[in-house]
Amino acid sequence: MENIAGNKSALVWAVHISVALLVALWLFPTVGLFVSSFRTADQISASGWWSALSTQERQVPPIRVSGDEVEQGGQYVIEGTLFEGDATTVTAWGTSSQAPEAYEPGAVADLGDGQTITLSETGDYVLTGPESFEGTRLPRLFATASAPPDFTLDNYRNVLFSSTAAAGIGQSFINTLTVAIPATIIPILIAAFAAYALAWMDFPGRALLIAAVVGLLVVPLQLALIPLLQLHNAIGIGKGYLGVWLAHTGFGLPLAIYLLRNYMVGLPRDIIESAKVDGATDFEVFVKIVLPLSFPALASFAIFQFLWTWNDLLVALVFLGTDDQTLVLTGRLVNLLGSRGGQWEILATSAFVSIAVPLVVFFTMQRYLVRGLLAGSVK
Numbered sequence: 001m002e003n004i005a006g007n008k009s010a011l012v013w014a015v016h017i018s019v020a021l022l023v024a025l026w027l028f029p030t031v032g033l034f035v036s037s038f039r040t041a042d043q044i045s046a047s048g049w050w051s052a053l054s055t056q057e058r059q060v061p062p063i064r065v066s067g068d069e070v071e072q073g074g075q076y077v078i079e080g081t082l083f084e085g086d087a088t089t090v091t092a093w094g095t096s097s098q099a100p101e102a103y104e105p106g107a108v109a110d111l112g113d114g115q116t117i118t119l120s121e122t123g124d125y126v127l128t129g130p131e132s133f134e135g136t137r138l139p140r141l142f143a144t145a146s147a148p149p150d151f152t153l154d155n156y157r158n159v160l161f162s163s164t165a166a167a168g169i170g171q172s173f174i175n176t177l178t179v180a181i182p183a184t185i186i187p188i189l190i191a192a193f194a195a196y197a198l199a200w201m202d203f204p205g206r207a208l209l210i211a212a213v214v215g216l217l218v219v220p221l222q223l224a225l226i227p228l229l230q231l232h233n234a235i236g237i238g239k240g241y242l243g244v245w246l247a248h249t250g251f252g253l254p255l256a257i258y259l260l261r262n263y264m265v266g267l268p269r270d271i272i273e274s275a276k277v278d279g280a281t282d283f284e285v286f287v288k289i290v291l292p293l294s295f296p297a298l299a300s301f302a303i304f305q306f307l308w309t310w311n312d313l314l315v316a317l318v319f320l321g322t323d324d325q326t327l328v329l330t331g332r333l334v335n336l337l338g339s340r341g342g343q344w345e346i347l348a349t350s351a352f353v354s355i356a357v358p359l360v361v362f363f364t365m366q367r368y369l370v371r372g373l374l375a376g377s378v379k
């Protein structure tokens with residue numbers, strides 16, 4: 001009965017459940033980051049992102065009463081409000097930190113010496129006393145308030161278009177694009193020529209070159225950083241975009257050649273031999289036949305290389321430095337984390353901006369990923 005058509009085995013169900021859990025583990029933080037990027041600082045500090053659509057209740061930081069006093073009927077009166085142009089509603093309030101919710105909105109608190117204070121639901125307060133308040137220390141108000149859901153685009157305006165170096169990441173966004181796009185295109189162009197030669201051209205030492213490419217896949221990135229930087233300084237390119245492009249090209253070429261060569265070897269030999277019989281040169285075969293047929297492999301490597309260069313911090317710091325004019329997005333986020341650890345709305349927005357472009361690239365080209373990676377695995 002276990003093998004009847006239409007019944008799924010326990011292993012299939014286990015795989016489906018495992019995949020669903022993995023998707024949930026990835027999706028929940030991403031959705032939370034997206035929702036938080038549109039929330040205000042007060043609402044982020046008051047509740048989690050999962051309650052963003054519900055009414056938020058928070059403890060208002062203590063506010064000292066202030067304002068101009070007016071004499072009315074032998075009493076001195078100071079009026080003001082806790083919230084300016086806000087839809088916040090006071091649910092409870094107090095005059096000391098030991099009892100921050102001692103009174104309901106509208107109740108009158110006795111401060112002694114004939115002084116009283118009251119706070120309404122809208123946050124308007126009235127302080128009265130028989131003597132002038134001038135030169136005296138005015139009381140503080142502690143309030144618990146509820147507010148409707150509040151979403152804003154100010155976080156993105158501040159992050160992308162702010163002129164301050166601490167908040168704006170617009171320049172870093174451009175710097176990262178300047179690094180990632182050429183660092184993805186250059187190794188693909190070089191690796192495509194090399195892969196075709198290793199797959200379809202006969203020349204002495206081809207097997208040794210293939211073995212060398214496979215061996216370079218396991219060379220640690222950190223092992224080559226300092227020698228490569230010394231070489232750049234010796235030949236005069238130093239720290240700059242050219243240096244970081246060449247570095248990413250060198251680190252990405254072994255994987256690119258390996259993937260493309262495995263894919264090109266699996267292409268139908270009859271098509272290539274027929275083209276050569278018709279008089280096509282190796283360059284014409286490469287450009288007109290092999291490259292169009294190898295697009296899945298090219299796309300799969302482009303995804304990996306773009307994600308690597310976009311999220312890179314180490315190589316960018318070594319070959320570009322920490323100057324504000326050349327600092328990449330990952331470096332800017334590290335600086336924001338150090339200088340603005342309490343401004344979660346800025347951090348959430350900056351982080352989501354940094355992952356938005358890789359997500360678009362991945363979901364646009366992911367259908368080619370598996371086809372490119374499995375190329376050459378089955379004969």
